[in-house]
Amino acid sequence: MFRRLIKDKSVRESIASASVVGLNLVSATFVGLFIGWWLDRWLDTKPWLLLTFLVLGIVAGFKNVMVEVKKIQKADASHQDDDGGDDEKS
Template identity: 40%
Template sequence: MPKPRLDNPWQAIALVSVIGVDLAICVLAGFWVGRYLDRWLQTDPWLMLLGMLAGLAAGVYSVYLLIRSYL
């Protein structure tokens, strides 16, 4: 499979936007899941923090997979 090219500046802007949105969605999803579990298990704020860290790790891995196709 050939490598994608970013000759068009709009393609580069789209890639950067996808990276930002991907990271934000993963971190927010981890935050919301952790917050829900904290309220359910009464462990405030530990699961929220763990959820945010897990979301950040998932987001970084997702961005890595996305960028890997451009290297």
């Protein structure tokens, strides 16, 4: 159904990349939280490792978001170059 609505392949790829951005941030945060929680239980260091790995997970999530945004910007710039400039019609 959506394939018929969006015929341009580059637009579909940009939408797919943009949808991954939020998922990257949330998943990295939860992975850091889980690792910290598990290490705290194992080493009995509550709550220090949980907090440390939570912060590391958030930082990794933002790093992944920045990488995805740069990819989207690069793809958009190359798409505009292929079209010959601005997306606006005169």
